[in-house]
């Protein structure tokens with residue numbers, strides 16, 4: 413799964429400037445499974461960082477509620493969650509809480525991922541979804557959030573951030589609940605162009 417996700421990262425960087433939807437690898441997914449798999453794959457990092465620094469990270473997932481299945485590329489969506497989780501861990505050098513919340517309204521599934529970390533300045537927040545924006549010097553490439561943004565918009569969704577210095581950050585994602593028919597029509601539309 414990690415190797416597949418790495419391959420998908422390279423593809424997603426190439427996808428970044430794509431404006432039409434690429435439905436390759438789409439399947440019907442329960443977003444709660446993707447969140448759980450992303451948490452599981454990053455858990456060694458949580459444990460190692462906590463152990464090395466003598467700190468605690470808490471996971472709050474009680475607000476992860478049942479939502480309709482979405483048609484998506486699961487590898488790409490896992491990459492979005494993994495990038496957000498890794499940033500949250502980096503932003504909490506003293507430990508803290510990462511919270512996940514899911515709900516839906518009409519034809520839209522909503523996901524928020526919050527942390528109780530350092531937060532970001534207005535300037536960083538303004539450009540966080542642009543490529544090569546990093547405050548991590550040589551430790552960060554500044555591609556995590558631009559890749560995530562490209563993936564979410566590529567799925568016909570929206571991604572936003574709110575943050576307050578010293579309090580934490582919250583990333584909000586909206587994804588359309590779409591049917592197999594919608595997806596097939598979108599693919600067909602692209603082939604005909």
Ligand SMILES: Nc1ncnc2c1ncn2[C@@H]1O[C@H](COP(=O)(O)OP(=O)(O)OP(=O)(O)O)[C@@H](O)[C@H]1O
Nearest residue numbers: 499500503531545546547552553554555556557581
């Ligand atoms: N949860 C967060 N809390 C505080 N700052 C954040 C958070 N998420 C992102 N940022 C800020 O946004 C910048 C860009 O994030 P992004 O994930 O794109 O790049 P990066 O983490 O620096 O490098 P990488 O490409 O390795 O992910 C980060 O360097 C950091 O300053």
Ligand SMILES: [Mg+2]
Nearest residue numbers: 495499556557
């Ligand atoms: Mg990052």
